[in-house]
Amino acid sequence: MPQKLHAPLIKVQDLLVGYGSFILMRDVCFQVNAGDIFFITGGSGCGKSTLLKVLMGLKPPSQGHIWYGQDDFWASPIQIRNKIKRNTGVLFQSGALWSSMTLAQNVALPLQQYTTLSDDAIYELAKLKLALAGLAGFEDYYPSEISGGMRKRAGLARALALDPQILFLDEPSAGLDPVSSRHLDDLILELRDTLETTFVIVSHELDSIFAIANNSIFLDNQTRTIQAKGDPKVLRNDPNTPLCALNFLTRGAAAKQATT
Amino acid sequence: MNQPPLSVTCTHIGQELTVTLGGSWHLGAPKPPSYEEALNTLATGELSKLTLQAPQLETWDSSLLVFLVQLVRIAKTRHIPINEQLPVGLQRLLTLAFEVKEQQGAKRSSHGENFFAQVGDKVIHFFPALCDLLLFLGQVVTALWHLFLGRATMRRQDFIACIHECSLQALPIVSITNLLFGLILAFVGAVQLTQFGVQVYVAGLVGIGMLRVMGAVMVGIVMAGRVGASYAALIGTMQVNEEVDALLSFGFSPVEFLVLPRMLALALMVPLLTIYADMMGILGGYLVGTLLLDLNPLEYLNATANMVDFKHGLIGLVYATMFGIVIAISGCYHGIRCGRSAQAVGIATTTAVVHSIVGIIVMTAIITIICNALGI
Numbered sequence: 001m002p003q004k005l006h007a008p009l010i011k012v013q014d015l016l017v018g019y020g021s022f023i024l025m026r027d028v029c030f031q032v033n034a035g036d037i038f039f040i041t042g043g044s045g046c047g048k049s050t051l052l053k054v055l056m057g058l059k060p061p062s063q064g065h066i067w068y069g070q071d072d073f074w075a076s077p078i079q080i081r082n083k084i085k086r087n088t089g090v091l092f093q094s095g096a097l098w099s100s101m102t103l104a105q106n107v108a109l110p111l112q113q114y115t116t117l118s119d120d121a122i123y124e125l126a127k128l129k130l131a132l133a134g135l136a137g138f139e140d141y142y143p144s145e146i147s148g149g150m151r152k153r154a155g156l157a158r159a160l161a162l163d164p165q166i167l168f169l170d171e172p173s174a175g176l177d178p179v180s181s182r183h184l185d186d187l188i189l190e191l192r193d194t195l196e197t198t199f200v201i202v203s204h205e206l207d208s209i210f211a212i213a214n215n216s217i218f219l220d221n222q223t224r225t226i227q228a229k230g231d232p233k234v235l236r237n238d239p240n241t242p243l244c245a246l247n248f249l250t251r252g253a254a255a256k257q258a259t260t
Numbered sequence: 261m262n263q264p265p266l267s268v269t270c271t272h273i274g275q276e277l278t279v280t281l282g283g284s285w286h287l288g289a290p291k292p293p294s295y296e297e298a299l300n301t302l303a304t305g306e307l308s309k310l311t312l313q314a315p316q317l318e319t320w321d322s323s324l325l326v327f328l329v330q331l332v333r334i335a336k337t338r339h340i341p342i343n344e345q346l347p348v349g350l351q352r353l354l355t356l357a358f359e360v361k362e363q364q365g366a367k368r369s370s371h372g373e374n375f376f377a378q379v380g381d382k383v384i385h386f387f388p389a390l391c392d393l394l395l396f397l398g399q400v401v402t403a404l405w406h407l408f409l410g411r412a413t414m415r416r417q418d419f420i421a422c423i424h425e426c427s428l429q430a431l432p433i434v435s436i437t438n439l440l441f442g443l444i445l446a447f448v449g450a451v452q453l454t455q456f457g458v459q460v461y462v463a464g465l466v467g468i469g470m471l472r473v474m475g476a477v478m479v480g481i482v483m484a485g486r487v488g489a490s491y492a493a494l495i496g497t498m499q500v501n502e503e504v505d506a507l508l509s510f511g512f513s514p515v516e517f518l519v520l521p522r523m524l525a526l527a528l529m530v531p532l533l534t535i536y537a538d539m540m541g542i543l544g545g546y547l548v549g550t551l552l553l554d555l556n557p558l559e560y561l562n563a564t565a566n567m568v569d570f571k572h573g574l575i576g577l578v579y580a581t582m583f584g585i586v587i588a589i590s591g592c593y594h595g596i597r598c599g600r601s602a603q604a605v606g607i608a609t610t611t612a613v614v615h616s617i618v619g620i621i622v623m624t625a626i627i628t629i630i631c632n633a634l635g636i
Contacts, residue, residue: 053505056509057508057509058505058508058509081511082511083511085508085509085510085511086510086511088509089509090505090506090509092502092505092506093502094501094502096501096502096503096505096506097503097506098498098503098506098507099498099501099503100418100421109415109510110510113413113510113512158506162510168509
């Protein structure tokens with residue numbers, strides 16, 4: 001059932017993430033609302049992808065809570081966690097398609113596992129999802145037979161297989177040419193408007209961020225926490241935005257201005 | 261074009277040391293004795309000032325920077341003021357070398373490299389590793405229970421592909437190894453038995469040896485190298501490519517999806533391959549017996565049928581089933597727990613094969629002791 005637009009969908013409270021004794025980020029608090037195109041951004045190595053893994057349920061946090069509606073994800077039993085996962089789709093940085101299956105089989109697998117549709121209906125649906133991602137006619141290709149950009153789009157088609165309420169995208173534009181990147185942005189906007197899908201995107205592509213984001217957090221690798229949050233277009237023009245975030249959002253222009 | 265060699269001139273006047281750098285500095289250039297002399301004088305001399313200058317410097321690279329960093333570090337440690345009269349670019353790099361702070365907590369804590377520290381490290385990590393293996397075994401048992409209830413996410417196509425990989429595709433290598441092993445067993449036996457004129461007992465030796473244990477052991481070792489390694493490499497590569505994460509992101513269990521079909525395929529196919537391997541081994545013994553020991557073909561087959569009890573074949577199948585499970589668990593466990601680099605895949609593959617073979621030998625010993633205790 002689609003959530004009411006702008007209702008809180010994911011709530012992150014006092015999250016502490018690390019590897020062993022190494023703390024990657026602390027005091028992470030933010031909220032993603034239904035229908036948001038939410039960007040997690042920041043410099044290289046600040047822990048964006050790790051935070052996404054924690055949100056997706058692939059890595060437990062050291063401390064803190066992630067609420068999906070009324071459910072505290074990491075405190076819930078595995079059945080509830082799997083139920084939440086079924087409502088989410090993931091596009092990995094490399095596509096992460098299952099290499100032993102064709103593109104259609106990749107998209108069809110979640111449908112086979114979680115629906116009672118006939119094989120024919122599943123194949124038709126898989127074709128439709130691939131066409132939506134611009135891969136009509138490539139149903140019977142294996143991941144090794146297509147380009148990196150196509151793999152990424154096939155990954156998006158697979159992430160859309162179960163019509164998820166939330167889509168997590170890890171660096172969706174990385175490795176894509178500017179035109180493909182813009183097409184992907186358009187596709188994200190279209191999916192948000194038509195299917196009311198909420199997007200949580202890890203990226204540092206400023207063009208995409210300013211083109212489609214309506215909410216964001218900026219992670220800083222010096223302080224290892226969130227330095228700024230809100231609409232990036234507003235943050236860019238807000239004099240109260242911390243310099244490191246401003247510097248990032250203005251491609252370093254803020255730092256140059258501050259030193260002259 | 262000939263470049264002037266690098267030069268280091270030390271001038272020690274009173275309590276002031278002046279180091280003058282010149283010539284062309286590149287990483288492969290031989291260093292003059294004054295290079296070490298400058299470092300030693302700075303480290304041990306009674307000094308109140310260090311002057312660095314480079315009026316005749318031609319070209320330079322990181323080798324010069326390394327030298328300057330050493331000098332500046334010693335001077336800073338000994339609280340000797342530095343008067344830098346260096347080119348601007350060099351000064352900037354030198355400032356950068358000392359001013360860029362490392363990220364707090366980023367540096368790895370250095371572990372003791374000595375023998376005892378390494379042994380201690382292994383002991384400390386042994387029990388968590390054992391617990392992890394037990395956790396994995398628990399997941400496998402849960403997956404089997406889900407399969408029994410019809411709720412497992414194992415795909416039929418994957419199971420059939422695994423059956424194909426560890427049965428038909430393995431036939432040629434199983435044939436050749438077991439045929440030759442039967443030949444070897446017959447030859448070894450014949451050396452003693454011909455002395456007593458009872459060559460016909462070669463048939464019993466080969467038949468019982470192959471059926472009871474050796475057929476299964478040979479198949480186990482071949483399958484550990486062939487299939488166990490491929491499972492570890494395949495699942496390890498899936499781990500590197502985030503394919504396992506993709507399974508988890510949909511709420512699929514990697515154990516049900518990847519381990520279960522492989523374990524079932526091996527547990528079913530290794531016993532069948534063992535029956536085939538036993539026949540190939542007996543064929544090897546038959547060739548030696550009839551062609552080299554001058555035994556009558558019918559006599560050899562008759563002796564095999566009389567001396568080899570059916571129970572030996574059944575015990576052989578118990579060995580084979582256990583070996584299949586050991587190989588699958590070892591291959592899949594090391595694949596699932598593989599790190600995220602090409603090197604990690606290599607390590608996972610090697611470890612999977614080694615552990616499979618050790619597991620086969622340990623399992624052989626356990627079953628043999630049990631059979632002996634039960635008198636079968």
